[in-house]
Amino acid sequence: MQRRRILYLFPDRSSALLRAYEEGEFWVDYRLAADRAGLDFDVAAPDHFAIARGRVYWRDEPLSPNRDIIVYGIRTGPTHEVDLWAGLSLMRSLQTLGFWLPIPLDTGILLNDKYATLNAFQDSPVPVVPTIRLAADRDVHRLRHLSLVPNDWYPVFVKPLSWSGGQGCVACPDRDSLEAVLGLAAGSRTGVAIQPRLPQVAADIRVVSVEGTVIAMFDRIPRQGSHVANVSRGAGYAVRTEIDPRVHELAKLASNRLGVSYLCIDLLLADGQLWLSEFEADGAVSRLLAPADLVHHVVATRFAAYERRLDAFLAGR
Numbered sequence: 001m002q003r004r005r006i007l008y009l010f011p012d013r014s015s016a017l018l019r020a021y022e023e024g025e026f027w028v029d030y031r032l033a034a035d036r037a038g039l040d041f042d043v044a045a046p047d048h049f050a051i052a053r054g055r056v057y058w059r060d061e062p063l064s065p066n067r068d069i070i071v072y073g074i075r076t077g078p079t080h081e082v083d084l085w086a087g088l089s090l091m092r093s094l095q096t097l098g099f100w101l102p103i104p105l106d107t108g109i110l111l112n113d114k115y116a117t118l119n120a121f122q123d124s125p126v127p128v129v130p131t132i133r134l135a136a137d138r139d140v141h142r143l144r145h146l147s148l149v150p151n152d153w154y155p156v157f158v159k160p161l162s163w164s165g166g167q168g169c170v171a172c173p174d175r176d177s178l179e180a181v182l183g184l185a186a187g188s189r190t191g192v193a194i195q196p197r198l199p200q201v202a203a204d205i206r207v208v209s210v211e212g213t214v215i216a217m218f219d220r221i222p223r224q225g226s227h228v229a230n231v232s233r234g235a236g237y238a239v240r241t242e243i244d245p246r247v248h249e250l251a252k253l254a255s256n257r258l259g260v261s262y263l264c265i266d267l268l269l270a271d272g273q274l275w276l277s278e279f280e281a282d283g284a285v286s287r288l289l290a291p292a293d294l295v296h297h298v299v300a301t302r303f304a305a306y307e308r309r310l311d312a313f314l315a316g317r
Contacts, residue, residue, distance in 0.1 A: 002067060004310070005040035006030075006303055007058065009072040009091070011083035012045040025286050033299030039307065044070075046086045051093060065098040066314060069306050072101070073282025074108035076162035078188060100313040102306045103281045107258045111279050112162045114193040121254070121276065125246040126267065128276045132194045133161065136185035146179060153196040158182075161191040164280075171197055198270035204277070205240065207247055207265040208285060208298055210305045212255035216298050217243055218289050219269075237289050244274055254279060261305040 008030070014022060027043055034041035048059050056063040063070075072091050076084060088105065095101060110116050115133035122128060130153075134145050149156060158181050160168040168190070172178040178194070185192055203219040217240035247265065255263055264283025268275045285298045 003038060003040050004307055005042065005068050006034050006306070007042055007044045007063070007068050007070045009046060009070055009087060010043050011075060011080050011087065012047070013079045013083065025288065026284065029286065029292065029295050030299055033296045034303050036296055036300040037304040037307070039069075039303055041303075046083060046090050049090055051097070054097065056094060056097060056099070063099075065094075065100065068099070069102060069303075069310055070094060070099060071103065071282065071306070072108070073103060073280075074105075074112050075164075076112050077164060077167065078190075098317070100310050102261065102309070104259050107260060107281055111258070111281055114159055114161050114278055117278055118276065120257075124253070124276050125249045126244070126274050126276045129195050129198070129268065133191065134182065134194060135191050136182050137189045138186060140182045140186045141179070146175060146182070149175070149178065149194055153194075155197045157195045157197045158185075159193045159195070160185070161193050163190070198268055198275060200271045201268055203269045205243070205267040205269055205274075206283065206285075206289070207243065207251065207267065208283070209251035209255060209263050209265065210301050211261050212252035214243065214248055214251050215301055216285070216290070216294065217241070220289070239290060239294070247274070250276070261309050262302040 008027075027041075031041045044058050050057045070091070072087055074084070074087065091101060091105060095105075110120060113133075115131050118128040118131050132148055134140075134148070154175070155171055155173040156178060158170045158172055158178065168185075170181050172181055182192065203221055206218045206220060207214055208216040208218075219238045219240050221236040221238065247267065251263070251265060254265065255261070258279070258281065260281050262281065264280040264285075266277045266280065266283075268277050285295055287295055289295075290298070
């Protein structure tokens with residue numbers, strides 16, 4: 001009997017260096033983890049799909065909604081923007097043909113806007129980081145929106161609304177430096193989230209949940225003087241074994257509200273207090289973050305949950 005397959009929809013936009021990094025850091029372990037869960041695994045570019053007479057083809061191979069689980073974490077970083085509509089429209093087309101989506105498109109869009117995410121969880125048992133959303137385009141210096149940032153927030157932390165991996169995050173000590181950063185962001189028309197910079201951030205905690213149950217936790221510890229705690233940017237990590245009970249409550253709340261079986265919850269531990277920073281429905285767990293066996297366990301648990309949800313989806317049709 002043919003095994004089910006995880007098809008990971010990923011735009012083919014990487015440089016040679018980045019492609020080697022992705023293969024060595026993610027895809028090898030994802031294949032091993034999928035095999036542990038009894039599944040096949042492949043990475044698929046959106047432009048390698050075709051649809052004709054009600055059938056879907058990847059490269060030259062017909063796909064089946066009964067077999068293929070197509071994972072699409074919407075990517076809106078600067079190198080992937082050109083592929084955004086291709087990915088969204090392809091997944092919506094697949095949905096009309098009976099394919100189940102592990103990450104609902106509406107959820108993917110919500111979680112790609114840092115302001116929208118936090119605003120949708122104002123009732124979180126863990127408080128959200130206060131956030132202002134500003135557009136950054138050619139009129140940024142004419143609209144006087146900087147006045148919306150309270151004086152007592154400075155120094156502020158600025159994040160591109162929809163980028164990831166810590167890219168573009170800047171600490172601004174005052175209004176003049178924030179104005180300069182918005183001018184740079186305007187060059188790529190990148191909206192930004194502006195937040196008060198939390199004092200004494202000891203760790204950026206990634207909590208991994210499957211079906212609302214926490215299965216792994218990691219402290220990402222920033223380098224001395226670094227603005228971000230992304231392990232891809234040199235941060236260290238420590239496996240965490242205990243967490244505030246409110247985080248377990250948040251995991252259940254978010255899984256139900258977002259309609260996802262797999263979710264990463266990113267928290268900041270600042271001056272002894274936890275803050276909700278963001279969610280990722282396609283959050284990465286790699287050897288940069290954990291030992292290989294734990295990586296395989298987390299990813300295999302994720303993929304197995306997808307298969308169970310596919311079974312439930314097919315049974316309910």
